[in-house]
Amino acid sequence: MRSLWIERSVRWFFALCALASIVITVGVVVSLIGEALRFFARVSVFDFLFGLTWAPFTLPSGENLGFGSIPLFTGTLLITSIAMAIALPCGVMVAVYLSEYASSSTRQVLKPLLETLAGIPTLVYGFFAVTTLAPFLREGAAFFHMSLASESALNTGLVMGIMILPYMSSLSEDALHSLPTNLREGSMGLGATSYETIAKVLLPAAFPNIMAAFLLSLSRAIGETMIVVMAAGLAANLSFNPFEAVTTVTVQIVNLLTGDQEFDNAKTLAAFGLGFVLFILTLFLNILALYGIKRYKRIYG
Amino acid sequence: MIASLSSLRKRRLKERLFRGAGLLSILLALFFLGGILGNIIYKGVPAFFRTEISSKLYPDLLNAHARYTADRLWIVASDDVDMYYKKGYADNLSPLKIQEINTLKEGEQIRLAFNEGFFTHSDSREPELAGIWGGLVGSCLTLFVTFMTAFPLGVGTALYLEEFAPKNQLTHWIEANINNLAAVPSILFGLLGLVLFIHFLSLPRPSALVAGLTLGLMSLPVIVVATRAALLSVPQTLKEAALGLGATPLQVLFHHVVPTALPGIMTGVILSLARALGETAPLLIIGMVAFIATPPSHFLSPATVLPVQIFNWSRSPEMGFIENTSGAILVLLVVLALLNGVAVFIRRRFERE
Incomplete structure (x- = not known):
């Protein structure tokens, strides 16, 4: 009887743990929605989502200057596009090389090195972008008689791309690795070169998983904060020129909340509005990557 | 004949170019790794x-x-x-x-x-006197709170979901939720911490307790996912053999399943703590940006952590602080490397097929 009692209480304890985790999960959503709703009570959703000016101040008269988040999202888009333009091809090529070309001893050396790159805190990437890469790029641009802002999207996107690269490559490598050997053997047996096997058989077969890797990497790039806080600009420029400084959603969230933190003004609440949109966006990408892609997966072997 | 030869040459050329592109991508990654680390060491030492x-x-x-x-x-x-x-x-x-x-x-x-002042002093306005002691103590206290909250909750949740919970639509939904939460940007956990701990519970703002709890929220789903993966890798035959010998479900769990999965669980926990140690964004959101010149004496006293101190230093105009920033990053990277080394060691040493 006693053991039964213990058995039951342990089960309850674990159930309570699970319950707490669920409460936290729901808490993230509820608190974000709650504060976002308070924000949208002051600023209309339409103005927020489609407005072109971002000047998050409320005048003493109660008039809002501008809570249009379009420049922030275009800035995020510009920087993440540059980042993914590096991380996608390089990440896939690194994965191809590691899984199809490299000998196992080479792989044993290279993989931990890539993991090291993935383990560096993004704060360090940001510091590198500001102190080393930005001056270097500026001098490079000056050599070609071009002007490059010191907080240029190019600099930020480049460093972010390097940060995302190991993540992208490790997910893509898993995708290639999970393909059965007889796909390779069949293709090679028909006389195809390695390149032809990879480009015409393996990559198309792994495409849904590589797409998922791309979406997960993109979601990580969009939510990345420290690199952009340190290396990107603060001014909300509506620009697609990679040589100019743009700002991002995460930079503005940090900027709005470091300073006065009264909960009853639109400026602070705007951070929650931005956070909510960011949450929905990354959640959508993650769900698409984890579940939406399943539909297109084929079973080999 | 000649046409097929030239096409073979073309195919071989493509092959070489493709392989070269792969090698080039790896070299690019290694170049930046070397650049970042070399730069930090050069400036930090x-x-x-x-x-x-x-x-x-x-x-x-x-x-x-x-x-x-x-x-x-x-x-x-x-x-x-x-x-x-x-x-x-x-x-x-x-x-x-x-x-x-x-x-x-x-x-x-x-x-x-x-x-030696760099290691024994706390923050200062003067770069030659500033040190990382305050940040180190703050990071330790914060990580302790993170561990004490996220570890039991995360492992408990994973055990419940994997070993006890009925496999139905609800638990499936919960699992999907936790998986998604593990991929949510860290900055959003800062917003959650701000609402929950500072606005709602009115805990003192730049304290190790609030920072630790916030990072705990962030680490929780990661630990759940890692623990579940470790539990899943325990072979079913092991459980069945123990049950067949008359062990109660609880005995099976604590005598066989958990010990077998423990290396995997510990690896996951250490890696998630390493991530929490290097995390800055959610701490900026909960207001941990103040200049604090004394190490925290307890969990509620004003504190700063190493990454936040690095961030603050990196924004100072003095030349000396650039050097200090790099030095502090070097210390942070060494600690992270040690943590990762421990995780790799546990995985290699204890994990069986």
């Missing part, structure tokens, strides 16, 4: 040394019975002198001062010594 200037003691003027070991006293130089002596950066010094320093050099009255 000088932070472990400081410039000191000697002042002669006057034995005949001092108390005869007082014991002194050296014939001179070394005193920390100002940051401008430090930068000039280390790197020849003279922008902030007048020509007169430079002349003085050069005289000191000739008389061997200026030296570089190990900067």
Whole structure:
């Protein structure tokens, strides 16, 4: 009887743990929605989502200057596009090389090195972008008689791309690795070169998983904060020129909340509005990557 | 014949180009890895040394019975002198001062010594006196709170979902939710911490408790996912054998399943703590950006953590703080490397097929 009692209480304890985790999960959503709703009570959703000016101040008269988040999202888009333009091809090529070309001893050396790159805190990437890469790029641009802002999207996107690269490559490598050997053997047996096997058989077969890797990497790039806080600009420029400084959603969230933190003004609440949109966006990408892609997966072997 | 030969050559060329592209991508990644680490080491190592200037003691003027070991006293130089002596950066010094320093050099009255203050002092407005002790203590306290909340909750949740919970639509939904939460940007956990702990519970703002709880929220789903993966890798036959020998479900769990999965669980927990240690964004959101010149004495006292201190230093205009930033990053990277090393060691040493 006693053991039964213990058995039951342990089960309850674990159930309570699970319950707490669920409460936290729901808490993230509820608190974000709650504060976002308070924000949208002051600023209309339409103005927020489609407005072109971002000047998050409320005048003493109660008039809002501008809570249009379009420049922030275009800035995020510009920087993440540059980042993914590096991380996608390089990440896939690194994965191809590691899984199809490299000998196992080479792989044993290279993989931990890539993991090291993935383990560096993004704060360090940001510091590198500001102190080393930005001056270097500026001098490079000056050599070609071009002007490059010191907080240029190019600099930020480049460093972010390097940060995302190991993540992208490790997910893509898993995708290639999970393909059965007889796909390779069949293709090679028909006389195809390695390149032809990879480009015409393996990559198309792994495409849904590589797409998922791309979406997960993109979601990580969009939510990345420290690199952009340190290396990107603060001014909300509506620009697609990679040589100019743009700002991002995460930079503005940090900027709005470091300073006065009264909960009853639109400026602070705007951070929650931005956070909510960011949450929905990354959640959508993650769900698409984890579940939406399943539909297109084929079973080999 | 000739046509097929040239097409073969074309195919081989493509092959070589493709392989080269793969190698190039790896080299790009390694180039940046080397660039980042080399740059940090190059800029950071000088932070472990400081410039000191000697002042002669006057034995005949001092108390005869007082014991002194050296014939001179070394005193920390100002940051401008430090930068000039280390790197020849003279922008902030007048020509007169430079002349003085050069005289000191000739008389061997200026030296570089190990900067123990960098490890034992807390933050300061002056780069030559600032140290990382406050940040280190804050990081330890914070990580302790994170571990104490996220570890039991995360492992408990995973055990429940994997071993006890009925497999139905609800648990499936919960699992999907936790998987998604593990991929949510860290900055959003800062927003959650701000609402929950500061706005709702009114806990003191820049404290290790709030920081630790916030990072705990962030680590929780990661630990759940890692623990579940470790539990899943325990072979079903092991459980069935133990059950067949008459063990109760609880005995099976604690005598067989958990010990077998433990290396995997510990690896996951250590890696998630390493991530929490290097995390900055959610802490900026909960207001942990203040300048704090004393190490925290308890969980509720004003605290800063190492990454936040690095962030604050990186925004200071003084040359000395760039050096300090790199030095502090170097310390952070060494600690992270140690944590990762421990995780790899556990995985290699204890994990069985």
